[in-house]
Amino acid sequence: MLAEGGYQVGELAKLYWPEGIEIESSNHLEAEMLTHELLNREQVVLFEPAIRFGDLFARVDILIKNGNEYQLIEVKAKSYDSSNPQILGTRGELKSEMRSYIEDVAFQAFIFKSVIPNARLKTFLMMPDKAKRVTVSGLNQLFKIERVGKHAAVITNPKANKTNIDRNILALVPTDEYIEMIFKDGLSVLGHKHRLHEIVNEWSAAYKIDQKIKPQPGSQCGKCEFRAILGDGLKDGFKECWNETYQLNEEDFTKGTVLDIFKFRGKDRLIAEGRIRMSSVLPDDIEEKDLGEQLSISERQWMQIRGIPPIEDQGGYWIAQDFLRREMNKWTYPYHFIDFETSTVAIPFHAGMRPYEPVAFQFSHHLMYADGRIEHAGEFLLTDLINFPNFKFAQALREQLDHDQGTVFMWSQHERTILNTIIEQIEKVDQPPVNAETLVNFLRSLTSKGGQREMYDLCKLSEQSFFHTSTKGRISIKKTLPAVMSSSNFLRRKYSQPIYGNLKGILSKNFTDTTWWVDNGNGVPKDPYNLLKEFAKDLLGEDLYSVDNDYDGLEITEGGAAATAYSRLQFEELQGHSRKKIEAALLRYCELDTLAMVMIVEGWKELIGANHA
Ligand code: SF4
Numbered sequence: 001m002l003a004e005g006g007y008q009v010g011e012l013a014k015l016y017w018p019e020g021i022e023i024e025s026s027n028h029l030e031a032e033m034l035t036h037e038l039l040n041r042e043q044v045v046l047f048e049p050a051i052r053f054g055d056l057f058a059r060v061d062i063l064i065k066n067g068n069e070y071q072l073i074e075v076k077a078k079s080y081d082s083s084n085p086q087i088l089g090t091r092g093e094l095k096s097e098m099r100s101y102i103e104d105v106a107f108q109a110f111i112f113k114s115v116i117p118n119a120r121l122k123t124f125l126m127m128p129d130k131a132k133r134v135t136v137s138g139l140n141q142l143f144k145i146e147r148v149g150k151h152a153a154v155i156t157n158p159k160a161n162k163t164n165i166d167r168n169i170l171a172l173v174p175t176d177e178y179i180e181m182i183f184k185d186g187l188s189v190l191g192h193k194h195r196l197h198e199i200v201n202e203w204s205a206a207y208k209i210d211q212k213i214k215p216q217p218g219s220q221c222g223k224c225e226f227r228a229i230l231g232d233g234l235k236d237g238f239k240e241c242w243n244e245t246y247q248l249n250e251e252d253f254t255k256g257t258v259l260d261i262f263k264f265r266g267k268d269r270l271i272a273e274g275r276i277r278m279s280s281v282l283p284d285d286i287e288e289k290d291l292g293e294q295l296s297i298s299e300r301q302w303m304q305i306r307g308i309p310p311i312e313d314q315g316g317y318w319i320a321q322d323f324l325r326r327e328m329n330k331w332t333y334p335y336h337f338i339d340f341e342t343s344t345v346a347i348p349f350h351a352g353m354r355p356y357e358p359v360a361f362q363f364s365h366h367l368m369y370a371d372g373r374i375e376h377a378g379e380f381l382l383t384d385l386i387n388f389p390n391f392k393f394a395q396a397l398r399e400q401l402d403h404d405q406g407t408v409f410m411w412s413q414h415e416r417t418i419l420n421t422i423i424e425q426i427e428k429v430d431q432p433p434v435n436a437e438t439l440v441n442f443l444r445s446l447t448s449k450g451g452q453r454e455m456y457d458l459c460k461l462s463e464q465s466f467f468h469t470s471t472k473g474r475i476s477i478k479k480t481l482p483a484v485m486s487s488s489n490f491l492r493r494k495y496s497q498p499i500y501g502n503l504k505g506i507l508s509k510n511f512t513d514t515t516w517w518v519d520n521g522n523g524v525p526k527d528p529y530n531l532l533k534e535f536a537k538d539l540l541g542e543d544l545y546s547v548d549n550d551y552d553g554l555e556i557t558e559g560g561a562a563a564t565a566y567s568r569l570q571f572e573e574l575q576g577h578s579r580k581k582i583e584a585a586l587l588r589y590c591e592l593d594t595l596a597m598v599m600i601v602e603g604w605k606e607l608i609g610a611n612h613a
Contacts, residue, residue, distance in 0.1 A: 006077030007154050008143045008347045008571075013062065013075040013126050015156075015165050020045040020062070028057060039065060053114040055204040060108055062126075072112060073124045073172070074105045077346045079356045080127035082171050087178060094181060099188055101125055105175050106182035110196055123179055128346045128355035129171035139169075140347040141385060145571045169347065169355060190216045215241040219267040222259045246276045255279070261286075261301050262473035281305050293323035294464040304473040314607070317487045320465035321608045327461060328610060333370035334406040335601070336377075338363055338397070338455075339593040340415050341562040341586065349570070350388040352429050358421050360393045361566055364590040365400050366598050374598055375507040376591055381583060383569040391433045394422050398442045405453060408446055409597055411477045412459040419443045458597055466604065478529055481596040485517060485525045488603035492517050492525070495599065510587045516599070528596070532588060562586055 014020055021038060023046060025031045031050035038044050046063045062073040078101060087102075089095045094102055105123050112121055142160040146153050186193035187200075206213050226237025242248050248257070256278040258270045266285055275281070286305075289296040295303075295318070308318045341362035346355050367377040380396040382389035401408060410416065423443050426432050433439055445453045463475045468483035485491050495517035499505025502513050518526045565582050568574065574582070 006346055008140050009077045010075050011143045011154050011156050013170055014047055015160055017045045018161055020047050022047040023049050051111050053111045056111050058108045058111050069120045071122050073126050075126045076101055078127050079130050080171050081130045083131035102178045103182055103187055106179040109179050123175045125173045125175050126170050130354050132168040133352050133354050134169055134348045137351045217241050217245050218271055252277055260472055263297050278305050294320050303467050317468040319607050324465045324608050331407040335368040336401055336406050336408045337366040337594040337597040340418050341590055342418055343563045343566045358418055360418050361389045362590055364594040366594040368598055376509050379509055390422050394439055408455045409458050410455045416447050419447045477596050482527045484600045484603035488606050490606035491599055491603045510591050
């Protein structure tokens, strides 16, 4: 919510009805009584009114009463595109990504109709409309976050009511026909439909006596939000469900379940057949596809299940030597490694932008020369509240990369997507940068498929050419870096010295005399991302980051925490030194991401016998 500015959507929606009255009490009974009293008025607009029917209770986002006509509005930060509304699928069914939102409205309407059966009710979802552009800058600066301990409150600027509020930016989508579908077909619970009044009564009865509802595990458990992070001392909801249903023990969890298999589409089928353990996968379940020198998805899956074939095991890893060598021969020195940090917030920062349009606020750039020299060559970070960073970002990137024709590396396609977005933005804004044409040509040279300088995706290369048992089949940079570090003697020798951020070693903009290869006591290197753990507090704030909470779960390296940190810089009233701490942490994390790419390439080069050393 913080990262996406989702809380702002609710506050902006309220500004559409300046006469609205907020029911502030968090006490259910008090809120109900106040709602009841205010609904005695002939006309009223209520925010957060409380409605109850038996044991069913809801706080409605916005309820508008006009005589016997009511409008019930549920405000969501989910993006909506009015130019291509996608609520129903091709067969006329509710699309899965919209279903839970419609079900939410249906539940509230069910309570409302039960309480006031004779009322004429219309229901709506209100969502940021990606088809619309804001006409004023700084709209989201009207809503600031104030933190008190672990609680955050949204403070709306008193000027907001007088500001020219963009009424277009939130779409009001009528949902009556869709909630009728829910009333008719039922709520969808793990692939099964249940009649709404029956299932909510069943759940509310269980809730009342604090009785656990029997879990129905499936492939959705791969993203279970109740997993405990190792060492945090909390109970693990995932293990509880899977132990209760399939009697798995700790050893089974360590060995892995079908949920752990990389890009495996047959999880639900195997789970339905009760084949849960990795060892229960049979040859017919995954057809092995041979792609010659490179690793196919199915070969990667079988390596996870059966282990690396002994004859091909290089010591806990497998590497596509010839394929890697051929790919590396296509690269041109100096190598440029880049990584972007971006943010997509619901309410745009700047006039002319659409909701959820990406903001590119940071990059890091490492260089590797033909003689093996490495340097952290450049970085960009723009977090102030006034400047729209994207064009300055593109300009700074051009200044970094336009001196030569060296290969530009990224990890996954995110960087390409962002550069394509910036091209679109340059072409659509009223006041493009002065050198717009040059800038667009430069950006296109990096993003055009098949172009001479098309950016090279190291993540894809990792998927095709490297498997390490410790990665559990995963290919994120955070999993790949420690795996390559533990396989490469070259990396061990080089980075077990404090050479990083040293004039005689590798130049760095944010580190001094840093040792990245640190033995964890059993000959395996500590995860370099863990070495940055102390800075996670600076990024997220003391209250979001708890010492019991391994930052692993916050996916800092995937950009989640960076985007959250950026939102903090935008929406919290921070003192100068707090801003500086957050910015310093952002710079370190981004630098490690591009250094990680450098180390992975250095490690692979050694493993295929092509290193400089
Ligand atoms: S493991 Fe998690 S996702 Fe799966 S049923 Fe249990 S709580 Fe739900």
